[in-house]
Amino acid sequence: MGKQAATKVRAGAEGTGATGKVFPEAPALRLVSSPKRQRILEGMLEAVGNAGYDSASVRMVLDQTGLYRQAFYDEFADKDACYLEALAYGVAKFEAIARAAAEPEEGWRAKLRAGIGALLDALDADPAIGRALIVEVHAAGPEALKIRSEAMKQVTDFIDSARHASTGTELPPPIAAEGIVAGMHAVVHAKLATGDSDGFRQLLPDFMYFAVLPYFGAEVAGAEMKAARA
Amino acid sequence: MDPSSTSSAEKTQGGTQSLPRAYLVRSERERLLEAMLRVAAAKGYEATTVRDVIEVAGVSEQTFEQMFGDKESCFLEAYEAVFDVLLAHMGSAFEAAAGRPWPERVSAALGALVGLLSIEAGIARLSMVEVTATGDDARARYRSALARFTPFLEEGRQYANQGEELPADTARFAIGGAASMIFDEIRAGRGPELTRILPDLVFAVLMPYLGPEAAEDEMRRVAREHAGNLT
16 A cells, blocks of 8 residues: 555656656657657647647747757658657657556556546646647647547547446446547547636546446445545 | 529529518528538538639629628638527427426437438538637637537436536536537548437436436437337
């Protein structure tokens, strides 16, 4: 128990980022072949998150990264290609954050609470990245939406693994998990898009309620909501 | 439905000159709004020109300029009109089911929604999928349009007798979840068969309020009713 609590604190701190950066301990992703490429991808996410996909330009990425124009075009054909890779990169990082937070926890509910909590912390730490990944993806076309759908599918699959943890005799229909993820996505999307910044972390109790409800019923969901508020 | 037939039909508009001016203005405006939707649904918003729209509507360019000024204003008004129609359609179904339990009335409203969206699959695609790609303004309108569906769900709070206060975001969660599911279907090209996911939508919207069992009961009732309609 003591060991678990300690790891939990570390996982939480990772998400919040004492340095003010979202990803202080970015895992080495095979996706990114060089530190320069990684800087460009992060710069692209910042630019798209701050200016919107249509207005974001290679110039902004250069300003953000301090690189020369040629350095950008050595790595990417154009803005679109760069954003697509940046999206995959950002999604992989969010996934790594959630996994790192959930991994030390025991049981579906604790893992979910830690994983979603860490994602919400990451959004609080850098809402611009959240906008680049969740809001602006719509402007970037079908390829980008495909990357987003695959990421949502991963969360859906994890949530639906509650089937094996649930003690309830009646399990919800298969659509339940998809509905939960779609609902959470909609709430986060609306918040990011309106620039409303009163704390993503505060959404955790509600999200836990909605996710737990179909698998464990209202009583357990209500208790979970209260626990997450504390 | 067919823009070319609308266009030729409107060519005979000379005969409408004896109608009151206010009627004519209103109908010109409506024709332009509808033409905007039909053309943009057929060829995409970007490729749509004011010329296309006035040709289909059978209205002069000068009238267009007076009424809307530019393509974007016309589109945004047309876009609002789509939601007006959807909400009115859902509202009628909801009212028609008055006296039945709230979950059944919600199902009736959702049935009306997917029914209309599947018939008007081109406009559905335009309003729900393409619009989210056309810039901040249109996306902001999409979000505020979704908020207009909230009144159908207000009563659900009284129905949720689980002794726990429902989360504040329940309506947004339920509506957003349903909208996302519809969005995915339309984007996958299954807009014309959207009524197929009605039972799933019913579950997703009711579950946050009623919990899984009652939501599933209603989902099954809708599935049975739907299967009955098909045979």
